[in-house]
Amino acid sequence: MIKKVTLSDLNKIYKIEKRIFKSDSFSRKLLQNLINSNSLFLKIVVSKKAEDIIGYVILIKDDDHRFNLINFIIRKKYQNKGYGSLLMQKTLNIVNNHTEINKIILNVKTTNLKAIKLYKKFGFEIIERIEDYYRHNESAYLMELKI
Numbered sequence: 521m522i523k524k525v526t527l528s529d530l531n532k533i534y535k536i537e538k539r540i541f542k543s544d545s546f547s548r549k550l551l552q553n554l555i556n557s558n559s560l561f562l563k564i565v566v567s568k569k570a571e572d573i574i575g576y577v578i579l580i581k582d583d584d585h586r587f588n589l590i591n592f593i594i595r596k597k598y599q600n601k602g603y604g605s606l607l608m609q610k611t612l613n614i615v616n617n618h619t620e621i622n623k624i625i626l627n628v629k630t631t632n633l634k635a636i637k638l639y640k641k642f643g644f645e646i647i648e649r650i651e652d653y654y655r656h657n658e659s660a661y662l663m664e665l666k667i
């Protein structure tokens with residue numbers, strides 16, 4: 521089940537964020553601002569109970585015609601079971617209802633083969649390699665999906 525993230529999810533989302541991205545994680549304040557803004561901040565849950573968050577995705581509209589997917593996480597114990605694909609499919613269905621949107625972009629570490637594979641499966645293409653995009657000289661791919 522896919523639902524909008526609300527402020528009551530903040531603590532749990534922050535905990536997941538820290539566990540997965542460690543020192544690279546978004547701050548609590550940033551997550552709070554993203555929940556309060558009109559970003560597309562969606563969670564996937566196993567049941568109606570908030571404690572059962574499997575993962576989440578955050579997209580911000582950074583241009584009149586574009587969403588930027590800035591975060592996408594499935595909790596470790598739920599990975600490789602198809603939940604990431606399910607969350608991406610539902611997200612794209614929702615984005616398709618925004619008729620003004622003609623593309624989604626995202627940045628991903630060039631070493632994150634699993635995420636890159638998933639994005640490609642949904643039609644994202646690598647547009648550019650950006651050297652030293654992340655800390656510790658890690659490079660990124662800029663990927664784009666035309667809608």
Ligand SMILES: CC(C)(COP(=O)(O)OP(=O)(O)OC[C@H]1O[C@@H](n2cnc3c(N)ncnc32)[C@H](O)[C@@H]1OP(=O)(O)O)[C@@H](O)C(=O)NCCC(=O)NCCS
Pocket residue numbers: 540591592593594595598599600601602603604605606627628629632633634635637638641
């Ligand atoms: C990337 C992520 C969201 C994927 O979620 P998921 O629920 O595991 O994804 P799915 O189960 O739907 O699909 C995983 C796919 O990766 C494949 N895969 C698994 N391990 C892999 C690896 N080491 N290299 C390449 N592909 C791999 C699986 O075979 C599967 O492919 P399929 O759809 O063709 O069967 C999840 O791994 C995650 O949260 N990672 C940590 C956070 C992160 O890196 N987010 C992306 C930031 S840009």
